[in-house]
Amino acid sequence: MELRNLYQEDEMKFILICLGLLTLSFKTFAADGSSGCGPGWYIAKDNSLLSSSIRATTNGILLPTVTIGMTFGTSNCARHSIVKNEMEDLKFATENYFEIASDSSKGEGQFVTAYAELMGCHGKSIKTFKNKMKTHFSNLFNKSSINPEGLVKETYIIILKDKELLHNCFAV
Amino acid sequence: MLRSLTLILFLSLYSRASLSFNNEEVLSFSKSIEWKKLLYYKNGKSSIESPLFFLSPVGRSNSLEELKKNLEVFSLRNKREGEYYQCLFPARFNLLKSKWPNKLVSVECPVFDSWKNDLGLGDMYLVYTSSYPNNPASMFGHTYLRFDRSNKGQKKQTKSLIGYSFAFQAQTDPSDNAFEYTLKGVTGGYNSFLEIKPNYFNIGIYNNAESRDLWEYKINITESEKEILIGHAWEISHSGAFKYYFFDENCSSLLISFLEAIKPEMNFKSKNEIFVVPQVTLREVVGEFNSSLANFEPSIKRRILERVSHFSSLEKDSFKKGMRELKELNIIENPDVLDNLVDFWKYKNYKEKTKLSNEDKTLMYETLNLRSKNVGVSKPVMIKTPAGENPVFGHKLSRVSIGSGEDLIDLSIKYGFHDFFDPELGYDNKSFINFMDINFFKKDKDQSFRVKVADILSLNQYNSFLPSFAWRASLNYQSILNNSYAGLLGAVGISHRESSQQVFSLIGFRFRRYEELSLARPVVNLGYKYLFSTKFKFAFDSFLERREDENIMTGEAKFLYQNNGYSFGPVYRYSEETEYLLQLNYFF
Numbered sequence: 152m153e154l155r156n157l158y159q160e161d162e163m164k165f166i167l168i169c170l171g172l173l174t175l176s177f178k179t180f181a182a183d184g185s186s187g188c189g190p191g192w193y194i195a196k197d198n199s200l201l202s203s204s205i206r207a208t209t210n211g212i213l214l215p216t217v218t219i220g221m222t223f224g225t226s227n228c229a230r231h232s233i234v235k236n237e238m239e240d241l242k243f244a245t246e247n248y249f250e251i252a253s254d255s256s257k258g259e260g261q262f263v264t265a266y267a268e269l270m271g272c273h274g275k276s277i278k279t280f281k282n283k284m285k286t287h288f289s290n291l292f293n294k295s296s297i298n299p300e301g302l303v304k305e306t307y308i309i310i311l312k313d314k315e316l317l318h319n320c321f322a323v
Numbered sequence: 324m325l326r327s328l329t330l331i332l333f334l335s336l337y338s339r340a341s342l343s344f345n346n347e348e349v350l351s352f353s354k355s356i357e358w359k360k361l362l363y364y365k366n367g368k369s370s371i372e373s374p375l376f377f378l379s380p381v382g383r384s385n386s387l388e389e390l391k392k393n394l395e396v397f398s399l400r401n402k403r404e405g406e407y408y409q410c411l412f413p414a415r416f417n418l419l420k421s422k423w424p425n426k427l428v429s430v431e432c433p434v435f436d437s438w439k440n441d442l443g444l445g446d447m448y449l450v451y452t453s454s455y456p457n458n459p460a461s462m463f464g465h466t467y468l469r470f471d472r473s474n475k476g477q478k479k480q481t482k483s484l485i486g487y488s489f490a491f492q493a494q495t496d497p498s499d500n501a502f503e504y505t506l507k508g509v510t511g512g513y514n515s516f517l518e519i520k521p522n523y524f525n526i527g528i529y530n531n532a533e534s535r536d537l538w539e540y541k542i543n544i545t546e547s548e549k550e551i552l553i554g555h556a557w558e559i560s561h562s563g564a565f566k567y568y569f570f571d572e573n574c575s576s577l578l579i580s581f582l583e584a585i586k587p588e589m590n591f592k593s594k595n596e597i598f599v600v601p602q603v604t605l606r607e608v609v610g611e612f613n614s615s616l617a618n619f620e621p622s623i624k625r626r627i628l629e630r631v632s633h634f635s636s637l638e639k640d641s642f643k644k645g646m647r648e649l650k651e652l653n654i655i656e657n658p659d660v661l662d663n664l665v666d667f668w669k670y671k672n673y674k675e676k677t678k679l680s681n682e683d684k685t686l687m688y689e690t691l692n693l694r695s696k697n698v699g700v701s702k703p704v705m706i707k708t709p710a711g712e713n714p715v716f717g718h719k720l721s722r723v724s725i726g727s728g729e730d731l732i733d734l735s736i737k738y739g740f741h742d743f744f745d746p747e748l749g750y751d752n753k754s755f756i757n758f759m760d761i762n763f764f765k766k767d768k769d770q771s772f773r774v775k776v777a778d779i780l781s782l783n784q785y786n787s788f789l790p791s792f793a794w795r796a797s798l799n800y801q802s803i804l805n806n807s808y809a810g811l812l813g814a815v816g817i818s819h820r821e822s823s824q825q826v827f828s829l830i831g832f833r834f835r836r837y838e839e840l841s842l843a844r845p846v847v848n849l850g851y852k853y854l855f856s857t858k859f860k861f862a863f864d865s866f867l868e869r870r871e872d873e874n875i876m877t878g879e880a881k882f883l884y885q886n887n888g889y890s891f892g893p894v895y896r897y898s899e900e901t902e903y904l905l906q907l908n909y910f911f
Contacts, residue, residue, distance in 0.1 A: 252691055277477075288696075
């Protein structure tokens with residue numbers, strides 16, 4: 152409630168971000184609601200070549216976890232690796248978890264900059280965002296577990312708690 | 324009755340639609356380069372394997388029947404699997420619509436439009452990834468297209484990172500062993516599709532996991548060409564499956580065929596080679612589009628080592644200890660050292676495919692945590708583009724050599740690609756791949772015949788921070804007098820390069836298979852190169868072997884004048900006997 156009073160001028164954004172937080176879990180698991188990639192992909196399915204190749208590319212090297220990555224639909228169809236814009240921050244955080252962690256620890260780097268921009272930050276707020284990612288590193292990145300969903304949730308909370316970021320970053 | 328009337332009306336419309344095209348025009352257009360390149364017809368048959376890409380049952384091998392069927396369905400509002408044909412094949416439809424504007428039916432394509440908007444394709448770049456000898460499929464480099472993101476991101480770097488890339492790659496099966504992999508790769512056992520993915524995947528795979536540099540060249544196309552490109556990418560990403568052959572239907576040949584589909588007036592010759600090499604197609608595309616280097620993205624290894632090169636000995640020591648010991652890590656306050664340690668863990672995490680040991684995981688996390696608490700500002704790492712390694716400037720890949728000395732003649736022809744003695748310009752000079760190098764030598768009445776079937780020399784720079792080893796593997800055949808054998812060599816060691824000098828030392832075994840005898844002997848391979856300037860150099864490549872009771876040194880030493888078209892100079896060749904000759908090498 153206090154937060155709402157504090158940021159009355161950004162009430163709509165506040166509500167939207169809260170809604171984003173609430174629906175984050177739902178988004179994670181409902182991101183790819185379609186079934187398969189249409190008839191054109193039967194060759195890939197017959198030979199299990201396309202899917203296995205993408206697994207080899209993403210699971211081993213780039214994705215820290217399998218379950219969340221797969222819910223974006225990268226498992227079966229290149230076409231589906233293009234996600235809807237509103238899910239791009241979560242997809243980016245999932246697929247670049249370690250890169251964002253590295254850049255966040257420095258407070259600088261192309262991945263944390265891109266993450267800020269995907270969160271909708273612009274202008275000077277990008278620098279503020281990166282500083283916040285640095286100072287809140289231990290809250291954002293857990294030593295014992297890799298949790299991209301938690302990273303995005305914590306990022307939303309950081310934006311919520313900072314007047315400048317709330318004003319300049321449109322997170323959902 | 325009603326059904327009959329409907330049927331008559333449908334047949335009437337159908338016949339009008341199919342009969343309203345001038346047969347001669349249709350026949351002529353079916354032979355046009357626009358139509359043939361958009362459907363990948365080559366020697367009377369399309370390279371695309373999937374039947375769903377063709378609307379006529381004989382469409383894959385009959386461009387006329389395929390055109391007729393396309394005109395027929397595009398004249399109506401027919402659907403396949405719930406989608407209008409016009410929306411399944413937008414590039415094809417727009418091409419035919421421009422030819423027969425009043426006869427084809429346009430429809431709304433909301434799904435395609437939404438996909439197009441999400442892609443947000445901005446400026447286009449052709450990207451070349453440097454050679455990676457540790458993986459046979461990446462030995463000759465790789466090419467793909469990437470696009471800046473036009474609808475997201477503010478900074479140039481972000482637009483590049485979250486933009487999409489288009490690539491053709493073999494969809495291999497990870498359960499295949501090396502033999503199956505090679506066999507399937509050579510015989511077309513793998514499929515290939517147009518793979519569209521965010522560019523950050525490429526940064527992760529090539530720059531970080533494989534430590535390969537990326538060279539980007541801006542390719543200018545018009546907005547209308549971009550529209551064709553997007554429509555065509557949509558239609559082949561849905562139903563276009565190619566057979567993938569490592570040698571001639573590979574990432575590069577498919578990519579230039581894709582570019583020709585967009586710009587049919589272009590005709591890239593390199594796609595018709597027996598072996599389509601990414602570096603050759605890169606040069607041809609860059610030349611045809613009159614483009615130049617737009618960006619160089621150094622590998623993570625290059626970045627780490629560049630920063631180390633500016634460290635004091637105290638900082639180097641601190642960096643080395645911080646990699647291994649938590650106690651030492653916790654006393655580091657220098658932001659440059661900490662930043663390099665953060666990059667080191669990124670490098671190692673990729674190298675280990677995120678499967679770090681628990682001890683390393685703790686070290687990585689503590690390094691990042693320590694850096695996050697350190698407010699110091701590090702000095703930026705400035706890496707100058709190594710202009711001399713720009714792959715566009717490399718020599719041509721085949722070589723013919725003629726040498727002559729006292730009563731001797733020496734002739735060689737090499738299919739490819741780049742060996743230790745070849746001109747350095749345009750190469751990273753740590754990967755040397757020699758393939759089908761055939762040599763004939765005659766002195767007085769003696770003559771020999773040698774074939775280096777394959778000789779791979781990988782000279783990874785050794786350093787104590789990121790140790791990696793140099794290695795060599797080669798297969799050759801030799802016939803001297805009546806004595807012939809097949810040889811196999813494997814050796815590993817260290818290599819170092821600094822400014823104008825390069826040296827390597829490897830130890831391994833050489834196996835020889837004679838007609839009635841097989842021998843395996845230890846061998847030491849030593850190499851050295853000194854560049855007096857870009858035009859003059861001295862180099863040798865020697866093998867020390869113990870045969871019977873004596874040590875035998877074999878090899879060559881050359882002093883060469885070189886440019887990218889030819890090299891010339893004296894050669895000293897040594898084995899049981901020694902020869903001096905003058906040699907001219909011409910690249911073609």
